[in-house]
Amino acid sequence: MSDLTLNPAASADAPRYYLREEHHPENGTLLGFWLYLMSDCLVFACLFATYGVLGRSYAAGPSGADLFDLPIVAVNTSLLLLSSITYGFAVLEMQRKRLRATLVWLGITGLFGLGFLSLELYEFAHLIHEGAGPQRSAFLSSFFTLVGTHGLHVTFGIVWLVTLMFQLGKHGLTAPNRRRVMCLSMFWHFLDVVWIGVFTFVYLMGVLP
Template identity: 65%
Template sequence: MPSRHDGPVATRTWFVATEDHAHGGGATLIGFWIYLMSDALIFASLFAVFGVLGRNYAGGPGPKQLFDLSLVALNTGLLLASSITFGIAMMAMESDRVKRTMFWLVITGLLGLGFLCVEMHEFAELVAQGATPQRSAFLSMFFTLVGTHGAHVAFGLIWLVTMLIQIGQRGLRVENRRRIVCLSMFWHFLDIVWIGVFTFVYLYGVIR
């Protein structure tokens, strides 16, 4: 237990940690880490299959003919920026600043939505060119890998909107803090996966 010399910040932190432990926060975080590891295995499997089938074009177009790296770089910038804004939201949450936390979470959501819009535009352009998942094994795995990541981002946005509603109604309670921490882990995990997608699928595909 904190002593009287530790100050109000240390005392408040100790009580928050104690209350979070009492509500099963430690078990929640461990469970979420296990989920992230299982999700990492799913993406590792998709990367492995893409590595095997990534050059099977079936006489169709390949990465050099299909990918616009400037568009992909824009998308990468949006997702990286959203991780930064999420980090700012986490710092605001640690300072008990509800409105500032919600503001930066909204900015994060808008950047994530922009990422999805650019990705859907890219998919629409590919389909318009006849580069559909049925065209080749390469395109099948491209749509599967990138689409799976996009579906995770969409889920993250739904989760983020839900948290904004809960924070607006109940403030930064212990339960909401724990959920925001889990969402932050999930969001940064998607950022790391996307760096792999950008490097392995797009950049390496164009320059090789």
């Protein structure tokens, strides 16, 4: 980025303005975001480890086999995986410099994300209504913490997505906006990978006797 800056030492022989060069370290931004994702990996690793220790501590209460509705969870998983595919289409359209198509695919991604959150909130409300809230047992405490933390990440991702769509609509496919799209892409795909772990480790293994 370049701009003209007033030269405070300007004189008759010196230029009144000089050209100032500013370079945004694009690789530095992506590296910093990778470091953030690695720190987030540690957070989820701790939550998975906690669930692994407490996941069978039912305190004479219901187990995962009694509570989990796998068809609903499967639909929820499909919504999140489809959102990852649609985000990929948005990135492809961005690389082709098609702003409108990029916004359309980002909007579809956001709708899939909202669908995922809606089903997750429905599941939480149903469990609490059945008396299986996080205070019922160590198993449920670790379950709500792990799945809820992932849900908070998805919520943050949707807020970021909406903000990014406004920025794209206002400023177009500028270099900073393309960089933001790529950072959110890494974050969104990261959430998909974490959810596959949740679906396998928590839900599928949870219904086993």
